[in-house]
Amino acid sequence: MGTSVSTRGSGRTNEESKSRENDSRSSDTLDSNLSLIFSSLAELLVASGYGYARVGRLVKISFVRAARSIGGENGERVSNARIAALTGLTRTEVSQLLRLGDQPAVNSADPANRALRVVQGWLTDRRYLQPNNLPRRLPFKGEKFSFSHLVKLFSGDIPARAMLSEMKRLRIVRHDAQDRVQLIRTTLGISRKTTLAMRAISLWVEMLTATSSQNRLGQVTSKAKQVNLAFSSLPQLLAAVRELEHRRVAFISGLEQLGGKALTSRKHFLRISIAVAAEKAALRTGNR
Numbered sequence: 001m002g003t004s005v006s007t008r009g010s011g012r013t014n015e016e017s018k019s020r021e022n023d024s025r026s027s028d029t030l031d032s033n034l035s036l037i038f039s040s041l042a043e044l045l046v047a048s049g050y051g052y053a054r055v056g057r058l059v060k061i062s063f064v065r066a067a068r069s070i071g072g073e074n075g076e077r078v079s080n081a082r083i084a085a086l087t088g089l090t091r092t093e094v095s096q097l098l099r100l101g102d103q104p105a106v107n108s109a110d111p112a113n114r115a116l117r118v119v120q121g122w123l124t125d126r127r128y129l130q131p132n133n134l135p136r137r138l139p140f141k142g143e144k145f146s147f148s149h150l151v152k153l154f155s156g157d158i159p160a161r162a163m164l165s166e167m168k169r170l171r172i173v174r175h176d177a178q179d180r181v182q183l184i185r186t187t188l189g190i191s192r193k194t195t196l197a198m199r200a201i202s203l204w205v206e207m208l209t210a211t212s213s214q215n216r217l218g219q220v221t222s223k224a225k226q227v228n229l230a231f232s233s234l235p236q237l238l239a240a241v242r243e244l245e246h247r248r249v250a251f252i253s254g255l256e257q258l259g260g261k262a263l264t265s266r267k268h269f270l271r272i273s274i275a276v277a278a279e280k281a282a283l284r285t286g287n288r
Helices: 002-047 052-071 080-087 091-098 114-124 147-154 160-169 192-213 234-259
Strands: 173-175 180-183
Touching (some): 002 192, 114 160, 160 173
16 A cells, blocks of 8 residues: 555656646746847847837836736736736836826837937036037037036946947937037937838737637747848849749738638638748858
């Protein structure tokens, strides 16, 4: 009898151990995929000057709204404590975010990064304005109301030289031979590449979320393959792009015929999302 009990107990222990190992592997896989997604997004956002603080606020409010949706599936009111438990945020943070209601998660007037915080100070502090309220051209250093002084007031702990480099990269300021800094633009130039990438990602994630919530077929499959093509001339490349677009349209038409039109008598549906991305590579010279 004792041996039998011991054997069953050992079996349960092994099953529990395997379950923990599977959970650990699933968590590691999720972390790995999230890290890949966040790294790619960060490259796009940092290149455009979009700072973490603004992203962090968007993430927090999104988690709170998701927790309210999940916790209130049975029509019950979700408490701040329950939302905090679901998201890992503090109850104070949850309370502050819930006060926003249906308002935008971030104010479009809030600076997206520290460089724009410096710009905001430059445009509002009268010490850095001309009598006609236009921003002064500032010496980098050496005077009380210099660019270095401005950065110290409005950028926190960022050194003036590092801030100058970033503002030049974002084409916000011009630095002349006399070591003076001039403000030439007051907003970020978000690249079209970044905008299109975010739009494509949002549509794809929205489709996956809707599919998952409705438990259609229980899972979603997705495979991606990157193909590099080489051409000897620009006309050949452009011709390939036109051919790719033609094939995309033909492929979609074929898919629609494969499933037929959506009729009310049909019960099973398959949603397919197609993405085609082409990046024009830099011209290579020499033997490489």
